[in-house]
Amino acid sequence: MTSIVILGPNLADQSKGSFHVHSAGCADIKRNRLYKSREFDSDKRNVQDFDSEKQVAEYVYADMLDENDMATLLSNIYFHACVSFPKKESAIMGKTWKITFELYNEELFFEMEIVTADDNLADTVAALEGIANVRNLNVSRNS
Ligand SMILES: [Zn+2]
Numbered sequence: 724m725t726s727i728v729i730l731g732p733n734l735a736d737q738s739k740g741s742f743h744v745h746s747a748g749c750a751d752i753k754r755n756r757l758y759k760s761r762e763f764d765s766d767k768r769n770v771q772d773f774d775s776e777k778q779v780a781e782y783v784y785a786d787m788l789d790e791n792d793m794a795t796l797l798s799n800i801y802f803h804a805c806v807s808f809p810k811k812e813s814a815i816m817g818k819t820w821k822i823t824f825e826l827y828n829e830e831l832f833f834e835m836e837i838v839t840a841d842d843n844l845a846d847t848v849a850a851l852e853g854i855a856n857v858r859n860l861n862v863s864r865n866s
Contacts, residue, residue: 724772725808729783729800730758731766739801742783746805775808775842776800793862794822797845798852808843819865820844824851825858832858838865 728749731742734757745752747770752758758767773779780796781788787796822837822844837847844862851857 724774725806726770726772727779727806728752728767728770729779730763733760733762734758735760740799742800744779744800744802744806746803746807749803749805751803751805773808776802776845777842793844794848794852794860797848797862800845802845821863821865822847822851822860823863824860826854827856827858 726747728745728747729742730745730752731740734741734743736757743757752767771782773782776797777793779802780793780800783800784791784796819838819840820842822839824835825832826835827833839847841847848860848862851860
């Protein structure tokens with residue numbers, strides 16, 4: 724379990740996402756000008772424990788899980804470097820994630836698939852989204 728603080732939405736700068744996640748007690752929570760507004764006071768007091776980035780996304784977007792895939796939800800939440808979750812939670816449970824996407828050019832495309840037990844998918848998803856010829860990115864649970 725990792726104790727974190729989730730700040731957002733309505734951050735003045737949303738280039739990194741609508742929500743910022745810091746570890747509880749991180750100095751940036753007090754220092755960063757983005758969180759100065761009083762509307763974030765309750766966010767700062769709301770320290771909660773999570774096991775993975777996915778759990779945070781499920782909490783933040785509880786009402787929107789049906790309409791959006793996990794990759795989209797995670798891309799809107801920025802996990803600062805102060806946050807680290809215990810890895811391999813899914814591996815212990817014998818479950819994995821499947822990331823599928825297409826690599827394409829004008830003539831053809833390849834269907835790609837990544838299977839991982841690491842619940843911290845945000846970095847992988849962000850890296851794939853940064854590739855110009857990637858489309859139809861999707862994250863799903865492998866049972
Ligand atoms: Zn921080």
